[in-house]
Amino acid sequence: MWIPIQINELSAEPLYHQIEVQLRALIVSGQLAEGTLLPSIRELASMVKCSVITVRRVYQDLENEGLLRTRQGTGTFVAKVGDEMRDVHRRSAVIEAFESAVEAGVRVQCGEDEMREILEEILRKRREG
Known part of the structure; x- marks a missing residue:
């Protein structure tokens, strides 16, 4: 497989x-x-x-x-993955990705407002695309 x-x-x-x-x-x-x-x-x-x-x-x-x-x-x-376990893992994966993104932003000295703008832009493109 x-x-x-x-x-x-x-x-x-x-x-x-x-x-x-x-x-x-x-x-x-x-x-x-x-x-x-x-x-x-x-x-x-x-x-x-x-x-x-x-x-x-x-x-x-x-x-x-x-x-x-x-x-x-x-x-x-x-294995069988129940809805509750699936939600925990889904949320955990997204949190981990956001933490990595925030760390990358901090390394290049992006402020919180700029990072929010970037996230909103990505979400907007995703909705449109």
């Missing part, structure tokens, strides 16, 4: 984090349905061109969060 995960090798974010964030988003958004069999650790590592250890960590982290379940000898599957 192909999973649409894109790695940015120029990013300061560790590979495991990039994979984990994207895989979590695919599960929480419902793009990967409950019961979907994921690629083996080796297959996914090969797809995204990273180490097996990196993918093993991602699968373990997401299993600890209750988003994946592993059956010995069968594979790793998307």
Whole structure:
């Protein structure tokens, strides 16, 4: 199974984090349905061109969060994600993205008002586009 995960090798974010964030988003958004069999650790590592250890960590982290379940000898599957858990993960993903955006703005000395204007402009373009 192909999973649409894109790695940015120029990013300061560790590979495991990039994979984990994207895989979590695919599960929480419902793009990967409950019961979907994921690629083996080796297959996914090969797809995204990273180490097996990196993918093993991602699968373990997401299993600890209750988003994946592993059956010995069968594979790793998307777990049932209830509405409440889905909302928590959705909100968490958006908060993390906003925190990163604010940090980027602070680094280049954007003020709060300028950052609000940028957000409003992005939202306006999204509505129109």
